[in-house]
Amino acid sequence: MGQPLNVLNIGIVGCGNIVAQYLATLPSLETLKLVAVADLDLARAEAVAAELPGVRALSVQELLDDGEVELVLNLTIPAAHAQVALAAIAAGKHVYGEKPLAATSAEAAEVLAAAAAAGVTLGCAPDTVLGTGTQTARRAIDDGLIGRPISATATMMCPGHERWHPNPDFYYVPGGGPLLDMGPYYVSSLVTLLGPVQSVIGAASHTRDSRTIATGPRAGEQIPVSTDTHVSGVLIHESGALSTLVMSFDAVATQAANIEVHGETGSLIVPDPNIFDGEVKLRRLGDSEWETLPVSGGYVDASRGIGLHDLATTAPGREPRAGGALAFHALEVMESVLRSAHTGQLVKIERTCPRPDAVPLTQTTLTREALSSPARA
Template sequence: MGQPLNILNIGIVGCGNIIAQYLSTLPSLDTLRLVAVADLDLSRAEAVAADLPGVRALSVQDLMDDDEVQLVLNLTIPAAHAQVALQAIAAGKSVYGEKPLAATAEEAAGVLAAAAAAGLTVGCAPDTVLGTGTQTARRAIDDGLIGRPISATATMMCPGHERWHPNPDFYYVPGGGPLLDMGPYYVSALVTLLGPVKSVIGAASHTRDSRTIGSGPRAGEEIPVSTDTHVSGVLIHESGALSTVIMSFDAVATQSANIEIHGETGSLIVPDPNHFAGDVKLRRLGDDSWETLPVSGGYVAGARGIGLHDLAATPAGQEPRAGGALAFHALEVMESVLRSAHTGQLVDISSTCPRPEAVPLTVLSHAEALTHSG
């Protein structure tokens, strides 16, 4: 996105499962330099740093106090997202977090307000929306291949993350659940494709009071469930398009496309928004079959962490594509779907955000080193 690019020094807080996916990407991006890692359990940070020459293992506070760190990559659990982000901002550092931006929209608003007051930048996953899958679909919509968009469906059905995750507790407490865990991928993609949402209607169920961990040292342990595990919602976009969203930790499987977009003159099948790539298929009005569209937008061979590159390459004063405004809007949308489910009423969305700028087809200098991780 133009040369030369400044190098942004990154410090990671949180050395859990997700860090491996970021570490497979960050060394390949010449706009970023990882300088330190931290965790409440210092031994975990030390184990990560041992395999990364030049990267220091620090306590969380020492990382925040380190002048070399310019941006904190927040990979903590959702309940700690706001606290760590505010700590980073107070230390004069920009922050990029795993999704969701915070456990609640109220907490997220505090993060954005603090960053704005300090003149710092907030970015947030998912950055999968910057990959060739979602961006090729975006290009097709922008080029008018389906005419005026009318509706969309977004479906994520699985039996629950406790089957594979060794410490799945946070998926089953407020701030977790299928909507707040997986919904950010889908809602962020829908906003990228169809624009912001003005109101929502929701319904939800909570089918079991406990789950059994299926792997790791805690296999067989029962954990409590205190959040909705099957959620349906209708998102009413400012454009007038209607998106129907189904997110479940209670189902076995589905053959539904992850996302479908329907317009007056065509329909699109959009690949899994939890991945960066995948085939985009178009069926035009009057055709009797689907065609696979050529890749026409997005970061080629993108992987987790590409949002940090995009942030580093964003001109000062401009909102990153995977920025705080989109993350906050998506969080408010999801929170409002749950509120509607519990009240039985339509809920208006108070926030909005610009439809993020499209990503032109972009091959990075080290694209061959990146993976299509999800």
Template sequence: MNVGIVGCGNIIAQYLATLPALDALRLVAVADIDAARAESVAAGLPGVRALSVQALMDDDEVDLVLNLTVPAAHAQVALAAIASGKHVYGEKPLAATTAEGREVLEAAAAAGVMVGSAPDTVLGTGTQTARRAIDDGLIGRPISATATMMCPGHERWHPNPDFYYVPGGGPLLDMGPYYVSALVTLLGPVASVMGAASHTRSERTIASGPRAGDAIPVSTDTHVTGVLVHESGALSTLVMSFDAVATKAANIEVHGETGSLIVPDPNHFDGEVLLHRLGGDGWETLPVSGGYIDSGRGYGVQDLALTAPGQEPRAGGRLAFHALEIMESVLQSAHTGRAVTITSSCERPSPVPLARPAVAAH
């Protein structure tokens, strides 16, 4: 597939480090509302053209739009790509709201194009090795999980962090997709949620870049706790915070009747998976047994390109929509004090065999 990227901000560097190695993809164009930024990116990529956003949408050479815009623009750009008959893969979350996300999926179904969404970290060897351990019965019937992300906020390193502190941002909508997508991959879809949330400061101070010292307003929750009730009956506890200094808690733990797993950081593609067996002497490191090897951001785009027509990509729109509804519902529960039923569901994505991308096609 020929790929055109819309959005040339910070995250594009991680995709550009990976895309040249993915043989099912070819980057042909980039675009940004700041034309100079697109031209700067294209200048370092032989054969890649800098276009306006509309020109990229209209370009017949582009098969798939890789949407790397800010969350508030995700749905607008995705819908424009779909209207132009192009597949679309976006950064997380799928959209700023479930209403927008539903519109994207309905438009894609009507147009006969595929939708994919980050995070594709769940396709790496870390989460997939844990998935294999659960599927192989190494912990028995899964009972519960915990997922924890605690940090003091992205304004400490990001030069333009404003979008993290408006609706559609915050720790849950920003970092939650990694954790919720991993939990659904490991334990299956979610039936209902309960939540609580707070924020400690009304403004944040940028610590790096040309705007260092500038204060930005905060209009979204910055500490969120949720309980996810999976359709299987397993319970997951989620804690996402931009208000904490640090934590030593494992990013994800999964507990079953006969064992417990420590799952690596779902913001990374690899990492050690640890197993403690009932009656065992301690934690053991499991051999890598699943996932795309040495992967990085962009492997979800390749996975989509290798997906047969009519099938759902592993990092697909349905999983992303389900994760978005889960997160939005946690916030709704936090503000109403009531449990919220999740109306969507999704198939637990098929496991990724331990393989290079081309071998793991499905």
């Protein structure tokens, strides 16, 4: 630790739908090198490796045992996130995972504790919060352009992932649903903008007992639904700001798939936190029009996987911006909203997290000179 890092060698576990988005980013990040891929279905790993010269297809255990792999990118389904992360940590490897950090906060706590004990670094999606959209809004708040923040709204409404995903089963079981699937983008952004949450109030509904797969070889198949598919919550931030969250797989569409932040002297429209960029708009007290703010923070032209670079270039002893602490906090907040929905009571958040560091305006594609900065070995 503490020595300049030339390249951090990455091994991917899980070669499902999401892997293509990471593979589109990794070649542009010169701090990272993909060396191996693995999947329970070895044929899927072999198909991915065949398109990537120099990348080896391995079994999951072979990848975990491989001495060349320094960080495991965990792209398995949510139910397997903790198991794979713990195995990678036990093998002495850093871990960066898809969201959520684990299927439950109890499992996530095990992962955090294991990483701390092993002295390895833990990162987790979503890394969209590192893009110019959320980070320009963060800069505006930090610069006082809206005065003291009072409230925020965060909305995601869609008819459900069975309309496009060929194997959507895991979206409709405990650990899935709109809140745990899409909520990490919104909650992570709200914490980045307004700081950690101290308590929540929630309500939820479950409108259908089955869903019909619309695409792929299973088109027409009915799958059961055993989790809430429309969730609303109020997040009470430690700062006193109140955020209203609405996540749904039951609606048709919304024009407000974004975040709004309101302060004493101004309001912000923040882009959809499921994307990296987008316009940030400000309306000041007394103005009659919205103004588009110049881009002032975040990784420029970022895409999924920039969080791996952020982890690789985080100074020793510092928490990555898309780190385990933020991912755990977001998961506990979401679980607490669901618990409140089922009990009808306010739920206090037990574990806080630091507000992640702001990202200065930074070009995404790095030069070799950038590799001389302190990074994690």
